[in-house]
Amino acid sequence: MRAAVLHAIEDIRIEVQPTPTPAADEVLIRVDSVGVCGSDLHYFFDGHSGSSQITSPTVIGHEFAGVVVQTGAGIDPARLGERVSVEPGIACRHCRECVAGRYNLCENMHFLGAAPINGALRQYISVPATNAFTLPDSVTADEAAMLEPLSVAMWANEKARVKLGDRVLVTGAGPVGILAAQVAAARGARDITVVDTNPARLDLTRQLGPFIAVDPATWTHSPAQVDVLIECSGSPQALASVVTQLAPAGKVILVGLGPDTVSFPMNIIQEREITIMGSHRYRGMWPAAIALVADGAIKLGPLITDHFGLTETGKALRQNREHPTSMKVIIHPNLATKKKDRQ
Numbered sequence: 001m002r003a004a005v006l007h008a009i010e011d012i013r014i015e016v017q018p019t020p021t022p023a024a025d026e027v028l029i030r031v032d033s034v035g036v037c038g039s040d041l042h043y044f045f046d047g048h049s050g051s052s053q054i055t056s057p058t059v060i061g062h063e064f065a066g067v068v069v070q071t072g073a074g075i076d077p078a079r080l081g082e083r084v085s086v087e088p089g090i091a092c093r094h095c096r097e098c099v100a101g102r103y104n105l106c107e108n109m110h111f112l113g114a115a116p117i118n119g120a121l122r123q124y125i126s127v128p129a130t131n132a133f134t135l136p137d138s139v140t141a142d143e144a145a146m147l148e149p150l151s152v153a154m155w156a157n158e159k160a161r162v163k164l165g166d167r168v169l170v171t172g173a174g175p176v177g178i179l180a181a182q183v184a185a186a187r188g189a190r191d192i193t194v195v196d197t198n199p200a201r202l203d204l205t206r207q208l209g210p211f212i213a214v215d216p217a218t219w220t221h222s223p224a225q226v227d228v229l230i231e232c233s234g235s236p237q238a239l240a241s242v243v244t245q246l247a248p249a250g251k252v253i254l255v256g257l258g259p260d261t262v263s264f265p266m267n268i269i270q271e272r273e274i275t276i277m278g279s280h281r282y283r284g285m286w287p288a289a290i291a292l293v294a295d296g297a298i299k300l301g302p303l304i305t306d307h308f309g310l311t312e313t314g315k316a317l318r319q320n321r322e323h324p325t326s327m328k329v330i331i332h333p334n335l336a337t338k339k340k341d342r343q
């Protein structure tokens, strides 16, 4: 099979590798769609994402979907031919966090596509059968690849317990930010505002729900009107510019990957009893994510802007970084090349 292997900064090569054989508890998947994530761009352009470094050749890609083409000895062969979306985090199930039911914080997490663990930018991958979720016909492979960022957005809303009537502010109108706004709307939030400096992203946000989408520079607003701030930009400036918006007892949930340190006005946190929370990936989101997309409560299709084949992986990553209208890029590992505007 062919795989896109990242060797070093901006050095990705298409190589032939042996097709994996599924272990007893695994299924082999033909990968049809892989979404490009901000972390993939960090690996490609910076050589690392957070603290994970590219130290040896690695196949990146963790947002993916495909078809089961082989089952391990312990798996019901009835799963052959099933269309599936894969949760890429494989938890150990025996560490302290796993035993406590917090598997997203697993101390031994094996996360596909997080260096040095190989991910999905290849024709075939084997994964534990329990990580491969069956899709209804109404959810496309491209949408199914996006269940991963949707799960990030759902988990952030879940952690912040966004509820009926909450006034929600989202900073950053990338895929996760727009999805966080859609999820907040599905949970009954109101006055959902999304701030970003990219006009194309603000336009797209407006098309996807009753959202106020604004550039922070031109935003006029009264302070202390936000119950939940979902930070999806990773930009300390974005965070600092909206902190005064937090209402008493407001919550801040951090989703975007930013710099290590950020300055924050402590008096506001103190006087308004603000809670600041981290949000790490997700747990237990896939079944609900599939249902929300199948029901049309969450729209993923409009976020998908570009399609590429496996040999165009480098081009796909550059397109996503350089083009302001590029939102979610999908790579199709079983196609060598792909016309940009499919359908």
Ligand SMILES: [Zn+2]
Residues within 6 Å of the ligand: 037, 038, 039, 062, 063, 148, 149
């Ligand atoms: Zn991702």
Ligand SMILES: [Zn+2]
Residues within 6 Å of the ligand: 091, 092, 093, 094, 095, 096, 097, 098, 099, 103, 105, 106, 107, 108, 109
């Ligand atoms: Zn664990």
